[in-house]
Amino acid sequence: MTSTGETTLLRIRSWYVTLGRNQPIRFLEIYWFAWLFVVAPWVISVNSVVAADSRINDEHWAFVPLNRPSQPMIQSVDRVRTPIDSFVLAKLESQRLSYSPEAVSTTLLRRVFYDLVGLPPPPSEVDTYLACRRPDVFERLIDRLLASSHFGERWAQHWFDVAGFLPERPNKRHYRDYVIGAFNQDKPYDQFLTEQLAGDELVDWRTAERFTPEIKEMLSATGFLLCARDDTNQAVLNILSNRHQVVFDTIENVGSSLLGLTMQCVRCHSHKYEPIPQQEYYQLMALLTPAFNVAKWLTRDERVMLDVSPAEKAKFENENTQLDQQIAELKKQLEAEDQEDSRASSVKTKIAELEGKRHTWSNIPVLIDTGPAPKTHLLKRGNYQTPGQEVEPGFLSILDTPQSEGLSPISETVPVTSGRRRAFAIWLNRPDTPANGLVTRVQVNRIWQHLLGRGIVTTPGNFGRSGSAPTHPRLIEWLACELGRYAQQGKPLIRQIMMSTVYRQTSSVDQSVEVPSVSSPESSNPQTVDPENQWLWRMRLRRLESEIVRDAILATSGQLDHSLGGPTVSLKTLDNGLTVIAPEDELSSPADRRRRSLYLRNHRGGNADESLTFLTVFDQPVVVTNCPCRRSSAVVLQSLAMLNDGFVVEQADQFAQRLANQATGAKQRVELAYRLALTRVPTPQESEWCVEFLQKQQMHFTAEQPAPPDTTTQALASLCRVLFNMSNFLYVE
């Protein structure tokens, strides 16, 4: 169908919708359309004339309300598992392509594990999975992993990139743990956004007798707005230009993360590519100025709140004093006792018990309105020294609707706050508005990107006219509507995508077999037609992200500490410039060295000697504002790190020890090594090569002067280092 015809169809459909028929088009209605096309072809020509100069032509696809598309008719119906497949297949068939075969079970299992929890599957899980004969075994696996607490860790990292969040300081753990929790609870996306923009305006913490877990959670959520670089805690940098820069960066983060719009240039002049006047930048800024008041500035160290209410604090201090007195008395008693006495040990136990009862509290970084809303001015050329007219808070007109209530629905329950951020959140999330359409499309595109390796829109931070057009426009619309149908919960959508045939395809290119196509005998060679695989005729081969490379090594060696949350792990830069995890005496626990990478300290662009070198080598992004799309490179420094870095060498030794303990015989150990590192058994030839390798390696170690103590394990460690360097290890197939 021509694009004009398609437009016509869509518009007829939207007309249907306006008549209250918000239903998919039914079979009989097709006749009606057919009549329209046959009998009244002039409609199309009239329409195209109208379209040429009407505002519809100006409507950018991303700036209109969501409109649930019908499922396209396709030929390879046998490959359709979910409606998603019909959208993808429609595009493929138009290129005379089709899906590749399904990936083998173990490959699929590994893919699902990395995508949902960011860790390789343990061999026992693989065995259970392969042994299970239930038809819904794959579905059950997905459900189980979606329910795992490691799901939150994996998907929080994705969100941290989007938000521009870095665990620069210990107190940043509150926001970090909030996000992990939000993903684990599957908070509806609209709620998730609202809490992050205005958590402080959702609960009445000001008069609360006690800070409930909910209050603490809502306050922690506002850490989203504290992700921008802020150096104003240094007295010499606490100047107007820097204060403004914090607000500008925050607006840019919000623009690209939530709205998929680049806001940087609107600060100085009306947007050259998007229909955003400069004034509207400052309208958005006015939503934030009651909290970010440049005239009455709070430094980042002052934007904190105790995680207990004043009343609680007083009560706790009182209780602590009493406990301290009791402890002091017991200690006095202890001095009098014989140290070896059993009575003494019971006193010690009592002291420890009392000390455990002492209350502690800590600071949560929070963004709250700091006083009456100041006046906000447009800044000419983006310069704070040349203020222009005063600007009232407001939203972006291109995404607004006549029905918008603007700033009116402000919370009455919390009178001391302006409610502007909350009103913004409500505006973003009102169903069937252009704003909500855009917000939802941006989010589902990211989910797709994390699972399929590339977004439907390949510029995930730019959905405007200057961004790239969607490869599958109707699919993104469908996914966005599905998120709405799932009450904004991400897990069911992730599940639906993973259940689709498109996700379950093999990523490999089989040269010997032509890609089968049921429909079209003269099917094209996908490698020629679509070498970049933009139409998804196979699964994309994806390199593990930097954090996951490290986590995978730790999981494979058996050393990974699986605990959730907790203090941020400190780093240290050595004399040779390498930044590594701090020595054990500087850590809160020795196990910190083995924690997942998202708990490691990281630092914004600036003095980046505070980022772990191993991760930066593997493309951990240099975050300036935020990072909507990671890039993966294959530079030689990565090979050098995997060959020689102390961390890899140490973990290979641990991995070897694990193999030596859990299996006997070279062949069995090779097999276990493959299962742990690559989620598969070696081919007979690989097995033969590796066994032979182990024998020779052991001979070399034995011949060393002096020979190391355990040459068998040394040889195994060599094999483990080879496995860590395999492409098969670094990539999710």
Next chain:
Amino acid sequence: MWNDLEMALAIPHNSSTINRQEFLRRGGLGFGALAVAHLLDTDGLLTGGDTVRAHKINLTSRPAHFPARARAVIQLVQTGGPPQMDLFDRKLELQKRDRQVFEEKAESFQPGSGANQLRACPYKFRRYGECGMELSELLPFTGKIADEICLVNSMVSVHNNHTEAIVNLATGKMTGGRPTLGAWISYALGTENQNLPAFVVLRPSDGYATSGRLMSFNGWLPAIYGGTEFNSQGDAIHNLKRPSSIPVRVRRESFELLAKLNERHRQEKYPFDSELDTRIKNYELAARMQLSATDVLDISKESSATHKLYGIDNTDAAKGAVVGGGTSLAPLGYATRCLMARRLVEAGVRFVQVFIGKGQPWDLHGSLKRLPNMCRVSDQASAALVTDLKNRGLLESTVVMWGGEFGRLPVAQQGVETPAGDRGGRDHNKYAGSFWLAGGGFKSGLVYGATDDVGYRTVDKKFTIPDLFATTAQSMGLDHQAVSYLHAGRLETIADAETTGARVHSELFA
């Protein structure tokens, strides 16, 4: 110097001398294949200003737009803001009006300049070279190369805070995220030696300059164009050396097995995947790089006369210049880095960035008492680099640029660190500053641009950082407006002349 990696791969070698031809001969495979040859829909290359064409992301050397004067750049980054009126821009009026209140309110960054009282330069100026260039007595070595340098006294910045101004110095704009000059040049021209990165960063081993990795960031250009850090102390490249616990034979056989397993995986499943292919070749490259980089950065191969020229053994220089806070100057570091820079350029590296120290060492707020020490650290090594390049016939084909992110104010600043009886130091000044260029076809012995009577504002031939980028590109044979990259729907260029108004100062060329 046979090492395990070479043995494993049987790569012929000759480590006794290193020169460009040698490196080129050894090449053949390497960074050219490093590319991840895929482009996002909206990001792509336009170069030469003609038609959009798919760009293979690689570092192979490519032709310039027109005959180039220079083929390499060495950027000597003097973070902190050297005081131009005390070193390069002699102001007789300032000397006369010492202690008078400046009629214009000088725009200061920190507190302490409120008195707005002019502060004369406490040091003498001398005429140097045949050109008679006036420079401070604190720069005797720079004086010796006066006839080789082109002094620009009309640099302007965009911001008077370090972070913004340093990002501007690195990228031409103060908002972070753009590619740096080194990344643009590597992108446009690739590099001559495929065994070494195109853009090498020599930073102090104890930390980064202010703004850290942003100084050598690829921005939205593909990652291979970003700077690769080499260390001036300890290992030149992280993880280049095999751990001593792994014997040579063990490593060699591991390589053989790894190559077999990886190649089999690629051939059977991903025969067309260039990234996997690159990854396999990287292990061979790692071997060659181990040789190349270790050799090229091994300054012990240089004569004692050369060591003396750079002042590498002059341990006293840095001592008095060491400052607290986030700033430091590891003794010996800068001179070593300058010498390494020469060796890298000689070996065919396109762009070398050398940092004076960690943080912002030239930041002389409350007192000028550190100035002589700072000069001792920077002066001899920077000048030696120019002399050394000249002696080897490399100066004409290399742009050497020396400068910081901004200049300093003509008025005195009193601060917490001001000793009793000290007249104080100087606060940041975005309106004027000095910079010098050498080689690359620049006119030598020229003093370009001028400031007002006291050195507060540039009044003639204003020279911005984007101008510096455009002019450097010109020297490299590149039309700065034609080296472009499509980013987020906008055609970006080296200096973004459309918004910055960048222009080539062709008067600077001989």
